[in-house]
Amino acid sequence: MASGGVEERFLDVLRRIGREDDSIEHHVLAFAGGPLEAAYREAAHAVAIGCDPETIERHLAAPYDLAHLPFERCADRLMPEIVARSAMPVVFGKGYDMGGLSRLDEGLRWRAEEAMLAACDAATFTAARLALGYDVPAGHTTILGDPADPRRLLQALQAACAAGPYWRAVDR
Amino acid sequence: MIPDVFRVIGSDRCLTAADAEAAGGAHPLTASLWEVYAQHFRCFTGATLDPQFQYLAHPATKTGVVRVRAGEVVLVVGTGPSLHAHIDALVRVRDHLRIVTSPRGAAALASHGIVPDLVLVEHQSAIHAHHTARTFGDRGLSVLARCPLVAADWRTPSALLSSVAPTDLFVPSRLPTWGLWPATAVAVALDAGASAVALLGIDFDLPTAPDPAHAPLRAVLELLAQLAAAPTFDCGAGTFERGWAAARLDEIGGARVWGRLDTEVHPAPRQSQRLREARGALAELGPILERAAALEAFALKARSHRGRWTPALEAGVEEIMRWREDRRVRVLLQESLGVSFLPRLWRIGIARSVGGALWRPLLLATHELIGQARALSWQSAEERAA
DSSP: OOTTSHHHHHHHHHHHHHHHOTTOOOEEEESSOOTTHHHHHHHSSEEEEOOSHHHHHHHHHSOOSOEEEOSHHHHHHHHHHHHHHOOOOEEEEEOSOHHHHHHHHHOOOOHHHHHHHHHSSEEEESOHHHHHTSOOOTTSEEEOTTTTOHHHHHHHHHHHHHHOTTOOOOOO | OOOHHHHHHHTTOOSSHHHHHHHHOOOTTHHHHHHHHHHHHTTOOOTTOOTTOGGGTOOOOEEEEEEOOTTOEEEEEOOSHHHHHTHHHHHHHGGGOEEEEOHHHHHHHHTTTOOOSEEEEOOSSHHHHHHHHHHHHHTTOOGGGGSSOEEEOTTSOGGGGTTSOGGGEEEETTOOOSSOHHHHHHHHHHHHTOSEEEEESOOOOOTTSOOGGGHHHHHHHHHHHHHOSSOEEEOSSOOOSSSOEEOOHHHHOOSOOOSSOEEEEEEOOOHHHHHHHHHHHHHHTHHHHHHHHHHHHHHHHHHHSTTOOHHHHHHHHHHHHHGGGOHHHHHIIIIISOOOHHHHHHHHOOOGGGGGGGHHHHHHHHHHHHHHHHHHHHHHHHHHHO
């Protein structure tokens, strides 16, 4: 929850989604605390801070409709855990994180990231220029724009929820 | 000396504590080591993964270890706030400490006129390594050129080492690593025969308000203090609960140090030999790669037509999970191909209850595996041509 990075941009998106549709409940799992913690607690319905197995297990066991992994480091940490243990849809958000910048500016190909883009249910990119740097399947990707358009993000999340017949909606 | 079982567990070559003891020897603390490995690393440190195949172009001509003379104390220096708080004291006692640090630590020390005895280059991931190389390149930092010894692990980008003289550069052999450089530096110091090891600038939050992101490093450092035959001190924030006694820098200084650290080195494998080994690994993995490509194609098909073929997906998942039973395959996939997801899935396990969504773990594992194999094949051909 450091300030000035992807976390700050995602906080902004979270606030705007809340204004767009207040029926959506957001639970945020952060691996570490930081200056934005109070703001996240205000914007989300619940905030947990931890990266230990118990915390992750607890979230995997919860009846979430969808997991949104907003940048590559959290996706790298969580995606294997989620796809191995649950049918919960996964949306991978790509922005100008370390992997994205290195790929665009220096041609660094991080193949683990490519595998995550292939194995998620849907991907979002903040910019079309960024998405062009990746080989993503058609119908799988939404460009959010910068700043991210919350309505487009909501559509992508809802589409991911509805996409797979394997997915069973959970009554809350 | 650190018991070999520490290095063996950190290398991710073993799937159980019993395997680790069989490979690294029995030790009373093996159960504690394995508990930390399971709790904080999910039984996978990733410390030997080189997904960008930096080892093919690594410029070092030597590999080996450092030795510390009798009575010498090693100070491992990070860039946390306590470094700056104690920099004047460090300048005063510099001649009574061997200083080991990271490239960023060397840059921070240089601004105070301190040259470390050893720079250990080890990054937590390929992205972090790339970021350091880029930062040093962008800022024109040539601090490593002024350091008497640089121990750079095989995964280090050659661009980061371009200013280091061949005589000052080596690859640390049999590195006792769990992928977190301060812990590795402590283990190297203990293996080198330090009479005491101390920390400065390796700062954590207070035990009463811990930051979970620091928990793995804190846990490994506390284990190392238990394994150490020499005393261990924290000259920084002093926030350890166990093993690292709070101390002032002027309390821990040892014998006066002089000259360069001693080393025991031997020739590193030449680039041509590393290329041959890479091609050999690809050839040896041929049958696995063929099956992985077929399973990747199937998982992609299942992604497009969700909900079908669940029994076939289950069979595919069972097949990739069975590969874990062959130790040689595990080592080649991790250490030669730099694959990260399949080894983690081997340890996490894949629940059959995932049903029609099993295409996701199958695709995650095989997509990365095939991508890495293609990249290694291409890169080894490029290096050979060069």
